[in-house]
Amino acid sequence: MKRFFLATVFFAVLLLLWDAAFRARIWSPVLLPSPWQVASYLKNAAVDGTLFKATVITMRRLLIGYFIGLFVGLPLGLLTARWKLFGDTIGTMALGLQTLPSVCWVPLALLWFGQTEAAMLFVVVMGTLWSVVIAAETGVRNVPPIYRRAALTMGSKRLHMWFKVILPAALPFIVSGMKQGWAFAWRSLMAAEIFVTILTGFGLGQLLHYGRELSAMDQVIAIMLVIVVIGLLADKIFFSPIEKFLHRRWGTSQA
Amino acid sequence: MFRHKPGSVTEELQLVPPSKLAIEEVSKSFQSASGTVLALDRVSLNVAEGEFVCLVGASGCGKTTMLNIIAGLEKPDSGRVLANGKPVTSPGRERLVMFQEPALFPWLNVFGNVLFGLNLKPNLSKKDRHDVAKYYLELVGLSRFERANIHELSGGMKQRVSLARALAPNPRVLLMDEPFAALDALTREQLYGDIQEIWKARRKTIVFVTHNVREAACLGDRVLLFSPHPGRIQEEFAVELPRPRDINSVDLAAYATRITKALKSLGQIAAG
Numbered sequence: 184m185k186r187f188f189l190a191t192v193f194f195a196v197l198l199l200l201w202d203a204a205f206r207a208r209i210w211s212p213v214l215l216p217s218p219w220q221v222a223s224y225l226k227n228a229a230v231d232g233t234l235f236k237a238t239v240i241t242m243r244r245l246l247i248g249y250f251i252g253l254f255v256g257l258p259l260g261l262l263t264a265r266w267k268l269f270g271d272t273i274g275t276m277a278l279g280l281q282t283l284p285s286v287c288w289v290p291l292a293l294l295w296f297g298q299t300e301a302a303m304l305f306v307v308v309m310g311t312l313w314s315v316v317i318a319a320e321t322g323v324r325n326v327p328p329i330y331r332r333a334a335l336t337m338g339s340k341r342l343h344m345w346f347k348v349i350l351p352a353a354l355p356f357i358v359s360g361m362k363q364g365w366a367f368a369w370r371s372l373m374a375a376e377i378f379v380t381i382l383t384g385f386g387l388g389q390l391l392h393y394g395r396e397l398s399a400m401d402q403v404i405a406i407m408l409v410i411v412v413i414g415l416l417a418d419k420i421f422f423s424p425i426e427k428f429l430h431r432r433w434g435t436s437q438a
Numbered sequence: 439m440f441r442h443k444p445g446s447v448t449e450e451l452q453l454v455p456p457s458k459l460a461i462e463e464v465s466k467s468f469q470s471a472s473g474t475v476l477a478l479d480r481v482s483l484n485v486a487e488g489e490f491v492c493l494v495g496a497s498g499c500g501k502t503t504m505l506n507i508i509a510g511l512e513k514p515d516s517g518r519v520l521a522n523g524k525p526v527t528s529p530g531r532e533r534l535v536m537f538q539e540p541a542l543f544p545w546l547n548v549f550g551n552v553l554f555g556l557n558l559k560p561n562l563s564k565k566d567r568h569d570v571a572k573y574y575l576e577l578v579g580l581s582r583f584e585r586a587n588i589h590e591l592s593g594g595m596k597q598r599v600s601l602a603r604a605l606a607p608n609p610r611v612l613l614m615d616e617p618f619a620a621l622d623a624l625t626r627e628q629l630y631g632d633i634q635e636i637w638k639a640r641r642k643t644i645v646f647v648t649h650n651v652r653e654a655a656c657l658g659d660r661v662l663l664f665s666p667h668p669g670r671i672q673e674e675f676a677v678e679l680p681r682p683r684d685i686n687s688v689d690l691a692a693y694a695t696r697i698t699k700a701l702k703s704l705g706q707i708a709a710g
Contacts, residue, residue, distance in 0.1 A: 335511065337607060
């Protein structure tokens with residue numbers, strides 16, 4: 184309760200500072216709108232449905248891209264950890280491509296796919312995939328060999344070994360890889376939506392982009408806030424419970 | 439108390455005849471930074487059904503390698519291991535290992551760990567597996583902790599769970615690799631008593647690796663001295679003391695002194 188109270192005070196102070204900066208008129212109101220202007224934009228956008236529609240479109244793109252990234256990335260990561268040939272080829276490629284900021288995929292995607300949903304999806308998948316591959320590979324490589332040996336003596340082999348020993352043992356790494364993949368997917372989608380203006384649906388990134396075009400700073404800040412809140416919620420609702428479970432089971436530090 | 443078909447669980451808990459082991463001229467070498475190390479040099483050894491044999495020697499004398507070869511986790515360069523006359527070519531649940539480091543699975547709780555090997559045994563119902571796991575947890579005195587997570591246990595409790603997990607699939611041979619080395623003296627003494635009782639109750643062939651001479655004299659029917667570089671069995675002591683043996687007894691100390699003397703004459707300093 185005390186923690187909640189302190190956090191509330193922190194954010195209230197932040198808002199007050201913002202409001203004070205606005206009232207001081209140091210910057211033009213066009214560049215720095217008041218918190219209330221931003222709130223009123225949010226209210227209007229929520230009432231007329233723009234915000235909801237944009238969020239749904241963005242989340243749909245994000246989830247599809249993210250899950251493609253996971254479903255391709257996890258098995259690829261396991262393969263690279265298991266066989267040298269995959270490690271030398273796909274592993275090296277993943278390591279290289281992971282260092283490429285996902286926005287760098289946008290020009291290529293635009294030329295290949297044009298202003299389409301496919302371009303958007305491509306950027307998200309490329310942003311997610313490689314970090315998931317590397318997390319899964321690292322996870323499997325870090326499984327203490329003693330677990331495998333113990334399981335071997337008890338008669339565990341092949342698929343049983345993978346599903347009942349290696350994957351569960353690698354779970355902490357895999358979950359942090361999934362979390363990182365999620366963050367990357369989110370970043371790449373925003374990059375894609377800002378650069379790819381297509382007519383199949385306006386996502387949050389596109390609202391942000393048009394906010395800039397129209398010099399509507401209240402819109403820009405409001406959409407940025409929404410993006411931050413979605414990121415936070417995903418973490419609290421989806422990843423936090425899994426991480427808590429892992430901490431409890433493994434006895435690793437509980438932050 | 440249990441409402442189940444008579445038969446399967448009682449059958450599963452029945453004593454299986456322990457195996458006899460024959461190790462024939464086993465050699466094994468490793469490549470290390472300083473060249474080839476001959477870990478085992480034509481080692482031969484027979485272990486009778488239900489016998490408790492202790493392998494003693496300084497670290498790096500090849501006794502753990504010997505254990506791994508008996509388990510089927512490593513292959514010898516030459517020679518072979520026979521369990522009940524059949525060559526050992528791969529690991530199998532007839533010969534289960536209790537490792538020195540905690541090899542319990544942190545993603546499962548205590549009960550899940552004991553169940554792990556049982557789940558790999560065919561022809562058992564879910565209920566049977568649960569009943570068998572409960573029996574072994576009771577045997578090692580940890581019934582109250584079946585839902586505990588592994589990291590919540592003390593070192594001694596972890597080794598008890600390891601023991602229950604190794605015993606649960608009812609192996610014919612139990613291979614123990616310095617299982618008590620990391621425990622404090624008090625916990626160890628308690629486990630010496632328990633392991634003797636369990637050995638009496640479950641009748642297994644046990645090969646027990648240790649560098650602690652007193653521990654070996656307390657537990658083993660026979661104590662075998664290993665010498666390193668190359669790994670060989672140098673000497674053999676039969677411990678003829680009644681069981682259960684007390685680690686602090688005077689007779690046992692006399693045996694330990696003899697064995698330590700022999701170890702020292704091999705140029706090894708024995709701990710404990």
